[in-house]
Amino acid sequence: MKLKIILLSIGTLFLGASSQLHKGDEIVQVATLSALLDGQYDGKIPYARLKKMGDFGVGTFDQLDGEMVALDGEFFQIKSDGIVYPVKNGIKAPFADLTFFEADQTENINTPLNYAQLRDRLLDLLPDENHYYAIRVSGRFGQVQTRSVHKQQKPYPYPLLSEAVAQQEVFDYEDIEGTMVGTYMPESASGVGVAGFHFHFISKDKKRGGHLLDCNFEQVKIAIDHTSGLRLLKNARNYN
Ligand SMILES: [Zn+2]
Known part of the structure; x- marks a missing residue:
């Protein structure tokens, strides 16, 4: 069967000279955040395919079965039991953001910061608040708080994502080495992606992680990938 793939480009697809761009410079996204917020938890694109679309990113799983982290080409599933599982190729994503990470900018932080202070620092570092970035923050953290969500059962859309998240499992870790994997998207992307x-977060030993709620640290390394924009995989149902 011929796959018909419709790619909808959002935001600035080309930044600077096109010769500097290559495959994988953009953030590729499965579906929209609004769809997930509306309780559309059915997986749309199998991770077997997504693993070819990036080596770095975040997302979730069919039936909202946990939090996804991709780092250096390894894909992890942190379920609501707090355990980190390798992502099976057959499982599908109802929502995910992926890119091939290449650092365009790095910064070493050697002063204690909490999560709010880190976000302020990152805003100072980003060249343009109206653009799309992939960001990794790695080092030893004094404290990390993550969450994971419970697998949902049909019929959807209830509970809506806000209610499902209210029943999240929260995990607190202290003195833990690991990496924050994430994105920055502009306010104009709100609803399409996470503005x-x-x-x-994924720990260095790959045994802990989840959607990051809070953190603090004394020393980390920040790496920022200036992406070429966001590419939405619109007809996600056509990927099998
Ligand atoms: Zn998340």
Whole structure:
């Protein structure tokens, strides 16, 4: 069967000289955040395909079964039991953001910061608040708080995402090495993607993680990928 793939480009697809761009410079996204907020938890694109669309990113799973982190080409599923599982190729994503991460900008932080202060610092570092970035923050964290969501059962859309998240499992970790994996999207992307910062966390030993709620640290390394924009996989149902 011939796959008909419709790609809808959003935001600025080309930044600077096109010769500097290559495959994987953009953030590829499965579906929209509004769809997920409306309770559309059915997976749309199998991770077997998504693993070819990026080596870095965040997302979730069919029936909202946990939080996804992709780092250096490894894909992880943090379920509501707090355990980190490798992502099976057959499982599908109802929502995910992926890119091939290449650092365009790095910064070492050597002063204690909490999560709010980190976001302020990142805003100072970003060249343009109206653009799309992939961001990794790695090092030893004094404290990390993550969450994961419970697998939902049909019929959807209830509970809506806001209600499902209210029943989230929260995990607190202290003195933990790991990496924050995430994106920054501009206010204009609100509803399409997550406007502002959205981070997931994976520990260095790959045993802990989840959607990041809070953190603090004394020393980390920030790497920022200036992406070429956001590409929405519109007809997600055509991917099998
Ligand atoms: Zn998340």
